[in-house]
Amino acid sequence: MNAAMNRAWGTQGLGTRLRHVLELLEGDVAKFEEDLGLEDYRPRFTPVVRALVAEGPLSIRDLAEAMAVTHSAASQTVAQMAKRGLVALEAGVDARQRIVSLTPKTRALTPVLESEWAAASEAAGQLEAELPYPLTDLLTAIVEALDRKPFRDRIAETPSARGLT
Incomplete structure (x- = not known):
């Protein structure tokens, strides 16, 4: 990181830094997915697809719980996926x-997606090996502290x- 970036980071809050890391990670995953011909797929769709592969059809509420996000966030992601023809929506027991x-x-993309997920997981492991402590452990600790x-x-x-106040 250059000196100007170091100075800029000194004025940035925790949320800004977390968003920047997420932008870097998701941006590169998205570019890799484009390289694989998955132009219509976004990294944010992965938790939805993984949950549906593992569990089968789910209500948006159950999907949000499986993804550990709000109902609103799950609903917005599902809406984007439905527009791209990646998921289908049906009425449940309750209207x-x-x-x-x-x-x-x-479903036809799932083998490619699963291979991409494995590759991304390996790359994350390599990234964590370069860090002074595992990022996943730190993020888990943050969530636990905030809970x-x-x-x-x-x-x-x-x-x-x-x-x-």
Whole structure:
């Protein structure tokens, strides 16, 4: 990293840094997927496809739980995938419930996707080997710490936040 980038990082918050790392990782995964001819596929679709491969058709609520994201995030991703013909939506038992399933198009892509996932996992392992500590362990620790005490509470307890509320 050059000196200018080091100075810029000094002014950036945790969220900005996390988003930047995610942009770098997802951007390169997307480029690799394009190299494989998967122009219509996005890295953010992978958790949906993996959950549906493992579990079969799921409601959006169950899919969100399997992906560890909000219902809204799962619904938005599913909508993008449906527009591309990667998933199909059907009404569930309850008219408000929607069941998501893979389309034949996506099932046909699954062998290539599974190979890409394996390659990305190997690359992540290589990246972690270069780091002073495993990134997955650190991210797990962050989630556990935030489960114990949400960031909102942590912000509210700071001296800077006193008098704001």
